[in-house]
Amino acid sequence: MSTQETISKTKNYVMNTYGRYPIAMVKGKGSWVWDAEGKKYLDFVTGIAVNNLGHCHPNITKAIREQSKILVQPCNLFHIDQQGEFAKLLVENSFADKVFFCNSGTEANEGAIKLARAYGSKNGKYKIVHAKDSFHGRTMGSLSATSKNYQAGFKPLVPGFKPIAYGKMEALEKALQDEKVCAVILEPIQGENGVILPPDNYLKKARALCTKKKALLILDEVQVGMGRTGKLFAYEHYGIKPDIMTLSKALGGGIPCGAFLTTNKVAKYLSPGMHGTTLGGNPLAMSSGKAVLDTIMDEGLLDQTTSSGTYFLESLQRLKEKYKKEIKDVRAKGLILGMEFKNKETAKAVVEKCIQEGLLTILTIQKVMRILPPLNVKQKEIARALKIIDKALLEVTNA
Numbered sequence: 225m226s227t228q229e230t231i232s233k234t235k236n237y238v239m240n241t242y243g244r245y246p247i248a249m250v251k252g253k254g255s256w257v258w259d260a261e262g263k264k265y266l267d268f269v270t271g272i273a274v275n276n277l278g279h280c281h282p283n284i285t286k287a288i289r290e291q292s293k294i295l296v297q298p299c300n301l302f303h304i305d306q307q308g309e310f311a312k313l314l315v316e317n318s319f320a321d322k323v324f325f326c327n328s329g330t331e332a333n334e335g336a337i338k339l340a341r342a343y344g345s346k347n348g349k350y351k352i353v354h355a356k357d358s359f360h361g362r363t364m365g366s367l368s369a370t371s372k373n374y375q376a377g378f379k380p381l382v383p384g385f386k387p388i389a390y391g392k393m394e395a396l397e398k399a400l401q402d403e404k405v406c407a408v409i410l411e412p413i414q415g416e417n418g419v420i421l422p423p424d425n426y427l428k429k430a431r432a433l434c435t436k437k438k439a440l441l442i443l444d445e446v447q448v449g450m451g452r453t454g455k456l457f458a459y460e461h462y463g464i465k466p467d468i469m470t471l472s473k474a475l476g477g478g479i480p481c482g483a484f485l486t487t488n489k490v491a492k493y494l495s496p497g498m499h500g501t502t503l504g505g506n507p508l509a510m511s512s513g514k515a516v517l518d519t520i521m522d523e524g525l526l527d528q529t530t531s532s533g534t535y536f537l538e539s540l541q542r543l544k545e546k547y548k549k550e551i552k553d554v555r556a557k558g559l560i561l562g563m564e565f566k567n568k569e570t571a572k573a574v575v576e577k578c579i580q581e582g583l584l585t586i587l588t589i590q591k592v593m594r595i596l597p598p599l600n601v602k603q604k605e606i607a608r609a610l611k612i613i614d615k616a617l618l619e620v621t622n623a
């Protein structure tokens with residue numbers, strides 16, 4: 225099917241909820257994708273931090289193929305060996321003792337919110353503090369903890385959510401004076417809000433304050449978990465441990481998969497019947513997820529992410545010097561990188577020019593080019609992307 229046919233079928237039959245670029249990918253391999261006409265793109269969107277091993281990594285393909293021949297979906301009313309296996313691997317590599325599997329990031333956060341409310345319920349604690357520019361998902365609970373930019377048209381939201389400024393300790397201290405707060409939910413690094421890194425010691429102080437106030441600290445690592453920042457989980461950079469962590473995106477290697485992880489101390493607040501899902505934790509997603517985690521470890525991708533991220537960031541800093549008038553800031557942690565433009569017209573034009581030249585990146589909050597290469601990206605692919613970005617900047621600024 226040609227790209228034009230795909231676009232017209234999508235327009236005619238699929239609900240109009242995405243602002244889509246006029247591209248339809250039909251094939252992917254490693255850092256590359258192809259459209260129906262054979263045009264090839266360097267994919268530094270990676271499904272928005274989903275394809276951390278690139279497209280169609282042989283280990284993931286093998287895991288999916290083999291599992292699909294054996295058993296795809298029994299039922300959570302029975303025991304599932306792949307679920308126990310994958311949970312064990314996640315537990316052994318994190319702060320957590322227990323895992324609940326679901327299907328997406330928003331569901332992982334819904335579950336975390338429910339767990340926090342169950343934890344607080346005996347003491348009348350039910351309020352959830354969240355950052356006002358955050359993104360935690362689109363279902364009603366997660367949406368209530370998300371930036372108001374996504375909430376219009378869906379009110380009333382779930383009561384009991386308190387927005388505060390991200391990175392400001394005074395705001396958190398004030399919010400936690402309320403004894404009814406059962407949890408604080410934060411992204412350790414904000415993705416949708418334009419790759420915002422926490423100020424020094426913010427997460428450490430937030431951790432200490434939550435402990436003091438008997439509020440749970442929920443870290444949403446849906447976008448930055450699974451190696452994206454150069455550590456398996458972003459909290460490891462900050463010398464802290466959350467009470468609950470949520471994951472999805474890269475977790476299942478492209479097969480829908482989400483999870484919330486917690487300690488035994490907190491896990492005990494959910495008992496049989498209080499939370500569940502039909503498809504979550506199915507053997508197909510579990511096998512694919514285990515292949516992702518094993519491969520990240522076996523192929524040394526955490527160190528590679530750190531060194532590739534440093535090279536990429538330093539090169540972007542040089543571009544910032546070259547295009548001082550246009551670029552406001554560049555920032556990164558591992559391979560989540562953001563280039564912030566001074567105005568949104570330039571940002572849009574540069575991202576579009578890059579697409580024309582065969583490089584896919586994401587424009588977020590209108591003025592930040594977010595770059596999410598696979599963790600196993602080759603240095604020459606980063607060099608090629610940098611050349612394209614440089615050329616796009618030159619053409620846009622001279623236009």
Ligand SMILES: Cc1ncc(COP(=O)(O)O)c(C=O)c1O
Nearest residue numbers: 328329330359360361415446447
């Ligand atoms: C930090 C964060 N949390 C939650 C979500 C929601 O995940 P999903 O789209 O899988 O529901 C996203 C999606 O972008 C995210 O970036």
